[in-house]
Amino acid sequence: MRGSANGAFAVTSQTMRSAKIALSALLCAALVAACDSGSEPVAVAAWAPPAESEIPADSFGASVRRGLALLRFTPESLPAYATSSLRCTSCHQFDGRKESAPPLITAHARYPRYLDRTGAVVSIQDRVNYCFTRSLAGNALPGNSREMSDIIAYLAFLSRGAPVGGLPSVPTGMAPMAEMLVGDTTRGRELFTATCVTCHGVDGAGAILGVPALWGAQSYSIGASMARHERGAAFIFRNMPQDKPGSLTAQDAFDLSAYVNSHERPDSPGKEFDFPGGDAPADVPYATRGHTPPRPTPRLLPRANPDGATVPAPPSVRRGAP
Ligand code: HEC
Ligand code: HEC
Known part of the structure; x- marks a missing residue:
């Protein structure tokens, strides 16, 4: 009879809560000016994504x-x-x-x-x-x-339990670097040799099994956010070297991003149609409408399957001349 005992408790507490609400409504009616609409503050637990074990x-x-x-x-x-x-x-x-x-x-x-x-x-x-x-x-x-x-x-x-539109308390994207610095490729090469080659290799192709390439045919394309000077620096600054993240200065990260992104990488067909509103961020490494890249675009490797390499634009996008 546990269930009914709990049920009885639930009814009782429900009744008491209703009585309390009725009472406070009565008091509010009497003292309109003194009452605000919300009663006691309710503690809401911070949202967190479910653990893998909760699948x-x-x-x-x-x-x-x-x-x-x-x-x-x-x-x-x-x-x-x-x-x-x-x-x-x-x-x-x-x-x-x-x-x-x-x-x-x-x-x-x-x-x-x-x-x-x-x-x-x-x-x-x-x-x-x-x-x-x-x-x-x-x-x-x-x-x-x-x-x-x-x-x-x-x-x-x-995203389980997160409201539509996300939550202001949960970060999205990669936080921007506090300051936009100019990267030096010569210094970037020295840092790369000292800090990154052990895993990523001298040729940036990945020296250890499972370590991804940073440039060349096996790496990300020029149309990836990582190929942008500031976006690349933001990733490197907070996440690399993999075995010691947080050990680089902001200037190191910009120098490394400049060096990594000065190398050849796969092309991204149709990239000239990006940012059709003419609002490309300053570090986009290729020409788009009203935008000139801040540094020379690296050598681009043609894509084996150019048709598969693009996502058709939504019908609302009208493509004019870049
Ligand atoms: C070379 C690095 C890289 C790889 C590899 C990569 N992504 Fe991304 N992804 C990014 C970056 C950078 C963003 C943009 C984040 C931002 O908005 O600043 C992004 C954004 C996204 C977003 C949108 C996130 C948001 O909050 O708007 C989704 C979804 C996503 N990636 C899924 C994937 C999936 C699935 C794969 C594998 C098929 C993948 N990504 C591989 C770098 C990468
Ligand atoms: C201890 C090995 C190690 C070292 C050292 C290291 N990385 Fe990485 N790096 C990785 C691994 C592994 C990944 C893939 C992330 C994962 O699987 O968790 C990665 C991913 C990356 C990525 C994003 C993926 C890609 O291929 O573009 C960049 C950019 C990057 N590293 C740059 C650097 C730079 C610059 C340095 C030197 C400051 C560095 N890494 C040092 C192991 C390393």
């Missing part, structure tokens, strides 16, 4: 697990789409949970959303495909494929 044991959970595996083992699982040495977690570290790297924890709750680079509202599928085509320098995944559904299921799981 449910149902078909949604199975899809979430497959999506997580695709983020971790992207080239192994999707060799036709992820053709470089990078995986999603090469940048979205800790399975997308690391705040600085850039986080994916409320991404699902913030799409569809307007992106300056596209000049339109984009779906979460298109956003994922921007990373496939630009950051992974691979091919766009069909929007209705099981693999895309699985990736979206994992992103939805990471």
Whole structure:
């Protein structure tokens, strides 16, 4: 009879709460000016993404697990789409949970959303495909494929309980560097030799198994945010070297970003149509409408499958001359 005892308690406490509300309403009616509408402050627990151990044991959970595996083992699982040495977690570290790297924890709750680079509202599928085509320098995944559904299921799981639009207390994207500094490629090369070659190799191709390439055919494309001077510095400053993050100065990070991003990398077809509103940030490394890159664009390697390397623009985007 435990259930009914609890039930009885619930009724009693409910009744008492109603009586209290009725009483305070009465008092408020009597003393309108003295009462404010909210009664006692309610403590709200800070939102946090669910732990991996909370993935449910149902078909949604199975899809979430497959999506997580695709983020971790992207080239192994999707060799036709992820053709470089990078995986999603090469940048979205800790399975997308690391705040600085850039986080994916409320991404699902913030799409569809307007992106300056596209000049339109984009779906979460298109956003994922921007990373496939630009950051992974691979091919766009069909929007209705099981693999895309699985990736979206994992992103939805990471956003569980977050309100639509995200939360002001949860960081999104990579926080900007406090100051925009000029990177020196000569100093960047010295730092790279001293701090990065052990893992990433002298030729930037990755010296150790599982370490992604920083330039060359196996790296991110010129259309990736990482190829931008300040965005690259922001990632390096907070996350590298992998075994000692936080040990670089801001100037080191800009020098390293300048050096890494001075090398050849895959092209990103259609990049000249980015930022159709003419609002490209200063560090975008290629020409777009009304924008001249601040430093020479590095040598660009043609893409094996130029059609797969682009995400069709949403119908609302009208492409004029850059
Ligand atoms: C070379 C680094 C890199 C790789 C690899 C990469 N991404 Fe990204 N991704 C980024 C950056 C940088 C952003 C932009 C964050 C920002 O808004 O500042 C981003 C943004 C996103 C967003 C939108 C986040 C938001 O809050 O708006 C999603 C979703 C995403 N990536 C998914 C993926 C998936 C899935 C993969 C693997 C298929 C992947 N990314 C691979 C660097 C990368
Ligand atoms: C101890 C090994 C190690 C060292 C040292 C190291 N990295 Fe990394 N780096 C990694 C690994 C591993 C990843 C992929 C992230 C992951 O899997 O967690 C990565 C990812 C990156 C990325 C994003 C992915 C890509 O390929 O573009 C950049 C940029 C980067 N490192 C730059 C640097 C720079 C610059 C230095 C020197 C300051 C450096 N790293 C030192 C291991 C290392």
